[in-house]
Amino acid sequence: MRILLSGGGTGGHVYPAIAIANRIKEQHPDAEIMFVGTEKGIESEIVPKYGYELKTVTVQGFKRKIDFDNVKRVFKLFKGLEESRKVVKKFKPDVVIGTGGYVSGPVLFNAAMSKVPTVVHEQNSFPGVTNKILSKVVTRVLTSFEDSHVRFPEGSREKLVLTGNPVRKEILVARKNIARKNLGISEDKKMVLCYGGSGGSEEINEAMKVVIENMVKEDIAFIFATGKYYYEDFSKTLDHLNLKPYQQVVPYLEDMANALAASDLVIGSAGAISLAEITALGKPSIIIPKAYTAENHQEYNAKSIESRGAGIAILEKNLTPERLNEAVFKLLGDRELLIDMANASKEIGKPEAIDLIYDEIMKIYEANNKSKVSKKENKSKKAEAKAVEEKSDENKSDEMKSENQPKVIGIKKK
The missing domain is CATH 3.40.50.2000 (Glycogen Phosphorylase B;)
Structure with missing residues (x-):
């Protein structure tokens, strides 16, 4: 199992990701887990302390006003998108999980576009801009407050599952x-x-x-x-x-x-x-x-x-x-x-939040695995059917050749 987690900027985004990673590792000691964050974010200090690998990408949040600094941030966003694409492509995750912050945007977007199962966890009653945008393309959105559901885009509400925030x-x-x-x-x-x-x-x-x-x-x-x-x-x-x-x-x-x-x-x-x-x-x-x-x-x-x-x-x-x-x-x-x-x-309170979060991630992981196996089996069956068909065509061809051969009539000697 290969899990990619992304979330940063504040402890409120990083610690839920750590809690999720720890729970997965408890249940699946062989799981490969990697984090994606920024070099300047708090995640660069926290994640390594817990023994997880952190890949950094270039991305920065936008200010709520139009200025030249925001133009520079647009270029950083495109750079971050490309860096995130490379991380996802190289790591080949089974599931990608985002816990908020600007860094999770490019990572989950690239994963979703690559048909990798994706999960967003929203900690607040009022969803962040990044998570509201991502909710349109990800597989599942896990929420912490019931009243947050009406604040997500209508088209993504069927993906929402109330789990709560993980607690230590x-x-x-x-x-x-x-x-x-x-x-x-x-x-x-x-x-x-x-x-x-x-x-x-x-x-x-x-x-x-x-x-x-x-x-x-x-x-x-x-x-x-x-x-x-x-x-x-x-x-x-x-x-x-x-x-x-x-x-x-x-x-x-x-x-x-x-x-x-x-x-x-x-x-x-x-x-x-x-x-x-x-x-x-x-x-x-x-x-x-x-x-x-x-x-x-x-x-x-x-x-x-x-x-x-x-x-x-x-x-x-x-x-x-x-x-x-x-x-x-x-x-x-x-x-x-x-x-x-x-x-x-x-x-x-949801003291069972981490259990609910883990269960949702595993449902998505297992469904994706079944889909992979099913596709593999279908591919194998198609290959077998094609081989049988080709063999049948070969036999028919041999029969036709045999029928078209001139018959040699023997002449009896007197």
Whole structure:
């Protein structure tokens, strides 16, 4: 089995591809797996760490304005298309999988045009431009939010399958009581987890100052990840507070599994993978989507969670310390509401997402294999039939030659 994966630009595109590759490798240790990405993308750091080969191609996303830089990007796109064509032709994949980002466009387009089975995985509620275009030519589109289906072109909707976003195994197996024991947080304490994505969020950090002061007063356990860039300055603003061991401010969450499992409430941005992890464990949440993301997809993600009663969405432009503080303490003070939100979150969550994704890929792989075998058998049968026909023609020809031979009549001697 030969699998080609492509996705890059952000961790939200790369990590799902890694999860898919790992699952295929678990089930098929002999599978040959290759990634296609860009040299400058985050995938060039992440993919090799997981032991997979990465081929790089030249491609860059377009700006949302007309300028000379965009003209140069058009030339890069054509170059990327040609480089991708060569990769697909040389590797000869059985299935090509794209998880988003501009790099997946040329790769999946070339594969689809070469009649190679292709799969797109869309992580967000609002599909990216690349995936919407690809949905018209690929074999299957795997989605993570049910409400994303109406945002795909009508002609491609029959290809859509709701699978969810893959979640790391260590998060899926984490348990609240064990996580609290590991973190030194007692069972009876209320616990809040807050993080603003891998890089942190200045807006969330600013709003959290008041929330942290009040959580310290109320003796509530919390873990707050500021982001490495903001950590030093933010920490200085808390010097006047006497934080307990179970009240932590950290630059980055090294142990997401324990932190998430131990929490009663999660505050964070609306990245698709973060939301998949939150809902997989059935956690109530306050979601603060980052502004200015591509297609404003984080806002759509957040509203999708809120519309199902699994969380509260607060847009960045509406975020104030007072509003966030009010939302946090309203939820912490209403046990029944928290339970209802937790149940709604669990209903949305798809802890089995990686199984569903793997199953769809294998269906396509096996169907293609059957088709290949069938074509081979038909070709073989046609060759046999042709050989029989040629042999029959030969025999007929020999018979005709024999009939046309002049007969020699013997003369009896007297």
